[in-house]
Amino acid sequence: MSELLELTAAQAADAIRRGEIEPDALWSAYRERAVADELNAYTWVAGAEPPEFDRSSPLAGVPVAVKDLFATEGIPSQAGSKILERYRPPYSATAVERLTGAGATLLGKTNQDEFAMGSSTEHSAYGPTLNPWDTGRVPGGSSGGSAAAVAAGTAPWSIGTDTGGSIRQPAALCGIVGMKPTYGAVSRYGMIAFASSLDQAGPFTRDVTDAALLLGVMVGEDPRDSTSIRLPGPIALPSATDLDGIRIGVPEELTGEGIEPGVLKAFEATLDVARELGATVEPTRLPHAPHALAAYYILAPAEASSNLARYDGVRYGLREDGADLLSMYTETREAGFGAEVKRRIMIGTYALSSGYYDAYYGRAQKVRTRISEDFRAAWESFDFIATPTSPTVAFELGAKLEDPLAMYLNDFCAVPMSLAGIPAISIPNGLADGLPTGFQLSGPAFSENRILDAAHALEKAIGFDGSKARKA
Amino acid sequence: MSLSRDQVLHVARLARLELTEDEVGRFSDELSKVFDWVETIEELGDLEDVEPTSHVVAVENALRADEPTPSLSQAEALAAAPDPAQGGFRVPSPGAGGGA
Numbered sequence: 213m214s215e216l217l218e219l220t221a222a223q224a225a226d227a228i229r230r231g232e233i234e235p236d237a238l239w240s241a242y243r244e245r246a247v248a249d250e251l252n253a254y255t256w257v258a259g260a261e262p263p264e265f266d267r268s269s270p271l272a273g274v275p276v277a278v279k280d281l282f283a284t285e286g287i288p289s290q291a292g293s294k295i296l297e298r299y300r301p302p303y304s305a306t307a308v309e310r311l312t313g314a315g316a317t318l319l320g321k322t323n324q325d326e327f328a329m330g331s332s333t334e335h336s337a338y339g340p341t342l343n344p345w346d347t348g349r350v351p352g353g354s355s356g357g358s359a360a361a362v363a364a365g366t367a368p369w370s371i372g373t374d375t376g377g378s379i380r381q382p383a384a385l386c387g388i389v390g391m392k393p394t395y396g397a398v399s400r401y402g403m404i405a406f407a408s409s410l411d412q413a414g415p416f417t418r419d420v421t422d423a424a425l426l427l428g429v430m431v432g433e434d435p436r437d438s439t440s441i442r443l444p445g446p447i448a449l450p451s452a453t454d455l456d457g458i459r460i461g462v463p464e465e466l467t468g469e470g471i472e473p474g475v476l477k478a479f480e481a482t483l484d485v486a487r488e489l490g491a492t493v494e495p496t497r498l499p500h501a502p503h504a505l506a507a508y509y510i511l512a513p514a515e516a517s518s519n520l521a522r523y524d525g526v527r528y529g530l531r532e533d534g535a536d537l538l539s540m541y542t543e544t545r546e547a548g549f550g551a552e553v554k555r556r557i558m559i560g561t562y563a564l565s566s567g568y569y570d571a572y573y574g575r576a577q578k579v580r581t582r583i584s585e586d587f588r589a590a591w592e593s594f595d596f597i598a599t600p601t602s603p604t605v606a607f608e609l610g611a612k613l614e615d616p617l618a619m620y621l622n623d624f625c626a627v628p629m630s631l632a633g634i635p636a637i638s639i640p641n642g643l644a645d646g647l648p649t650g651f652q653l654s655g656p657a658f659s660e661n662r663i664l665d666a667a668h669a670l671e672k673a674i675g676f677d678g679s680k681a682r683k684a
Numbered sequence: 685m686s687l688s689r690d691q692v693l694h695v696a697r698l699a700r701l702e703l704t705e706d707e708v709g710r711f712s713d714e715l716s717k718v719f720d721w722v723e724t725i726e727e728l729g730d731l732e733d734v735e736p737t738s739h740v741v742a743v744e745n746a747l748r749a750d751e752p753t754p755s756l757s758q759a760e761a762l763a764a765a766p767d768p769a770q771g772g773f774r775v776p777s778p779g780a781g782g783g784a
Contacts, residue, residue: 299764300764301764302756302760302761302763302764303756394741395740395741396741396743409738409739409740435748438743438746439739439741439743439746441741441743500728503724503725503727503728506721506722506723506724506725507722507725509718509721509722510722510725517699521700524700525766526765526766526773526775527761527764527765527773528764528765528766529764529766530766531766531767533776534776535776536776536777536778536779537775537776537777537778538700538778539702539776540775540776541700542700542701542702543702545699545700545701545702546701546702546703546704549701554701554703554707554711555711555714555715555718557699557701558692558695558696558699558701558711558715559715559718559719561695561698561699562687562691562695562715562719565694565695565698572722574736575725575731576722576725577736577737577738578731578734578735578736578737579725579728579731580736580737581734581735581736581737582728582731582734584737584740616714616717616718617717617718617721631737631740632740633740633741657740657741
């Protein structure tokens with residue numbers, strides 16, 4: 213059993229296809245660990261009977277855990293919210309259908325901040341998820357369950373969503389790989405919506421090769437999501453072992469004030485590794501990046517306030533009785549939404565309300581343009597932009613729960629890429645004070661294959677060992 | 685900037701949220717802080733000539749053929765409803781409480 217758990221997902225798929233391991237044994241090994249999970253990473257785990265799959269398929273029956281906000285037909289899909297308690301959708305998300313269509317088996321649904329609003333997975337109606345490196349600390353968020361499950365080895369890999377860092381930041385805090393592709397690369401059909409112009413699905417994995425394998429299956433144009441796009445070519449498995457000729461820009465704005473010293477030290481050590489691998493590493497500027505987070509906290513709540521208007525107690529989910537229709541709506545929403553979701557709905561509603569639209573939403577959209585322009589200017593001189601993924605290591609449970617602004621600052625380095633819609637990966641970058649840190653590499657739209665290749669070369673040279681978190 | 689109690693109640697009404705007394709006080713304080721912070725985008729000065737970004741990837745008119753495809757049955761669509769009745773979603777009368 214322990215040998216099965218040491219295999220990466222790609223290795224396990226190969227071994228199944230070659231007949232070296234039994235897929236039922238792999239299923240049972242992970243399912244037993246998922247059932248016994250003490251991190252509260254799962255909100256639902258599949259039954260013991262191994263699902264059917266095609267042994268010759270690309271993913272060959274390797275189980276996958278899926279963030280709760282992906283609709284899964286007949287299986288609870290609650291998005292971490294009480295307002296969707298016990299909701300079983302009549303259809304599955306395209307991303308999930310593509311995974312199972314490629315031979316993955318659905319192991320479980322993972323915990324998350326309610327409607328993906330949060331950076332710690334403490335804003336879940338189903339209790340917080342714990343970090344496998346230190347169970348007194350958060351796993352990051354919002355996809356904290358997906359990250360913790362992979363880090364703890366209760367799932368070989370998983371998928372999550374990233375609106376402003378919700379894949380990359382928990383990947384960093386849990387010591388695993390997480391990738392947000394170019395906006396539109398993965399269909400949003402069946403992803404319970406937070407901020408539609410930013411939401412994007414992606415993989416959580418132990419290594420970069422697994423990330424490429426899983427992402428390669430997820431991407432594709434989908435007639436059911438008119439914002440989905442076709443990538444210029446398929447996602448390739450990475451093979452690079454050096455960074456010869458690669459130019460990496462390090463933006464001053466995202467690598468100075470506010471970054472913990474231990475995180476910065478690990479980041480700079482990896483820049484040295486990049487130089488040793490043949491890359492040129494130079495400082496650069498993203499002048500508008502310091503304003504990205506403020507613009508994000510207008511745009512994302514505004515879109516959320518509109519998207520979450522659908523939860524009205526009529527068609528699905530919770531209903532609280534009211535004397536008339538309006539009081540049924542308001543009582544249902546008061547009882548069903550948690551504190552952070554209400555806060556964001558209030559922020560968004562205010563920002564969109566009559567007389568304030570131009571000053572807030574309109575202006576934030578213009579800042580978004582400026583941020584995209586900053587990146588476009590950087591690509592004239594650099595192949596990639598590198599930053600720490602998160603300014604801090606995993607923090608203690610409850611530490612930022614009463615201070616929304618402190619919580620929001622977790623995504624300081626991740627949000628600019630979300631606003632620009634560009635791909636970015638976080639890879640494990642060694643420990644600071646015994647806790648994982650992440651190294652974020654971003655590139656122009658559609659540069660997924662180049663990012664994966666560079667991340668692969670860096671990963672081999674860094675040689676991070678995440679097995680400690682899987683032992684428990 | 686500081687949001688008054690009346691402003692918080694107005695926004696809550698727009699958002700169809702029924703806040704508790706405690707939440708009204710807390711949101712007045714928290715939202716004031718959040719808006720003080722988001723207003724730092726004022727530091728960027730005049731953005732009059734900047735085009736707003738509503739969508740990051742150039743996609744226009746993603747059209748499909750106008751052909752009927754299978755959809756959920758009425759029973760499937762009603763399966764998760766809190767109060768289905770006579771093939772529809774039953775809700776309280778808009779005027780039953782004399783409000784709205």
